[in-house]
Amino acid sequence: MWSTFVMTLKANLRNRQALFWLIVFPLALATLFNGMLGDLAKGYEVRALPLAVVEDANWDQAPGAQAFIGAMSGQATASGQAAESGNAAESEQDATEYATVERLVDATPAESIDGARAALADGSAKGYLRVDGDGRIALALSPSAAEAMGGISPTDTNGAVAVAVLNSMIGLYNRTDATVRDLLAAHPEAASSQAFWSSVGNTAGAAREVSLTNVKPDMTARYFYALLGMACLMAMGYAISAVTYAQANLSPLGIRRTVAPLGRGRQLLAGFLAGWLCSGVSLTIALAYIRYVCDVPLGGREPAAVAAVAVASFMACALGTMIGAIPRLRHSVKVGLTSAIPCALSLFSGLYGQFAMDLSDWIARHAPVLALINPAQQVTNLFYDILYYDSYRPFIGTCGVLLAMSAVFLAAGAAMLKEQRYEHL
Template identity: 75%
Template structure:
């Protein structure tokens, strides 16, 4: 059995076609994906938006707005912790806390000052600014976008996704400023004595802490990772070619080697087991190389769970070899037909796991929502889910569940393959 294992291993390593599909093909396709989709994630990052700031009489009467806009423009500096972003209606007092604090804010604005609203509209017209900021008579900051910028940020045909993300963030912080400013003005009007309270001014400065960034997943979502995971699902299914070759080489009606193995003293079961284990080892190592390239060269995240990803490849390659064993055991099919199925089946199943672009992604999502049983029995989808479970879930229970599904599939495939091989008899050799 050991000799059969070693010889099968050497044969697999000399099989350039299988090595191409398991190593070269996923690496080449991952490189292509990286080139085409590498900038896709940048479309969802915060980037400073060019705006005009109207410094009119209302602006002059609200120096707190200037401090606020300077912060959004990425200008860090020192200021009294009591002034915050509330404007100057209450002023500051000598008894207020004068501790200097340095505040660093993500740059959301690339601000240019103008004297009037008409000047700001001129900048919107010539495209040098996407919007303008002004202070109204009540001290509230208002953001106005140009129609061109608004169209580019809205709808299914939006071309400025960065701008849409930035505007969403701006709307949130400006709304926080306006609400804080209005509440502070109202409170000081009703209770002027609060102006002398250090605790009051400190509470104003700490309002920003009431909103915190919280991740609902184990890792930050990555819009391109799904394509690479679907690619790994397809590549793993390609590994069944090794198992098909191991089974067909033991069948007397398909090759001269099969005739010699049939009359060999080593039983068929032990021959098939040795071939299966050698195929599993080759496919596991080959796919691990592809996984390493995708993770470290293409920089596709795995949520810091690389060892689990290696285990996922081992489970997926085991399932693929079991699938290949079943296909290799189908009676009446020529070896060339079985080899053709090695490519046809993964390519077809990968359509429903989202490999072929947005349409395939939408189709995969639709199947998962409306026909979950079909997604459950799709090996390519389950292999893709393995890496999703690693990246996004807090614990390993979903990952273990998906591994259980793939192991169950493997048991079914192996049982079917063994049943077909057990019934095969030859009238003559």
């Protein structure tokens, strides 16, 4: 059995076609993805938005708004400045701790609204901020900027994200300012209470940045994971060859192996283990390239990703064993299936662009059973489970699904091989 394992391993290493599909093809496609999608995530980063700031009479009467916009522009302001002013909007400074706010605004001063609109016209600003008579802040965008940021497919994704964040913070400022003014109008004595201003600050600071996933989501990771699912299924070619070359009616080598003293079961086991080893190593190389060269995250769980490759390659070899055991099917046809099946199933795991991604999501929502029985989708889910879930439970569940598939494939292959008989050799 050991000799058969070694000889099968050598034969697999000489199989240039299999090595191409398992090593060269994933690396080439991953490089292509990295070149095409490498800057996709940068389109969703928050960057400072060039805005004009109307510094008129209303602006001079609103020190809280000045401190707020100054903080959004990256200007650190002492936390006690507003308290000394005695203005009702002073609570905003204590509430937001401006020195730690990320820079959202690239401010350009303007003496009036007409000056701000002139900045919009010459393209130096995409909008402007102004303060009304009640001390509330308003944001206005130029028509061209609003169209670029607010369309169905916005061309200025960074600006759209910045506007969404800035609009949310301005809304918080205005609501808190209005609430404080109403409370002070009804209870003027509260202005002298430190506890009151502290409670306002705690309310305004109630929003906190939280992560709903194990790590920050990556916009391109899904394509690379789908690529690993496709490459994994192509690994079944090793098992197909191992089973085919053990059948007397498909190759001269199969005739010699049939009359050999080593039993068919041991021959098939040796071929299966050799194929599993080759496919596992090949996919690990592809995984390492994707992780460290293409910089696709795995959530700091690289050992679990290697275990995922082992489970996925085992399933692929089990599927190859079943296909290789199909009677009266030529070896060339079976080898062709090693490309046809992965390419077809990868359509439903999201490999072929946004349409395929939407189709995969639709199947997962409306026909989860189809997603469950799709090996390519389950291999893709393995890496999703590693990256996004805090617990290993979803990952273990997906491993269980793939091992169950493997058991079904191996049982079907063993049943077909057991029934094969030859009248003569």
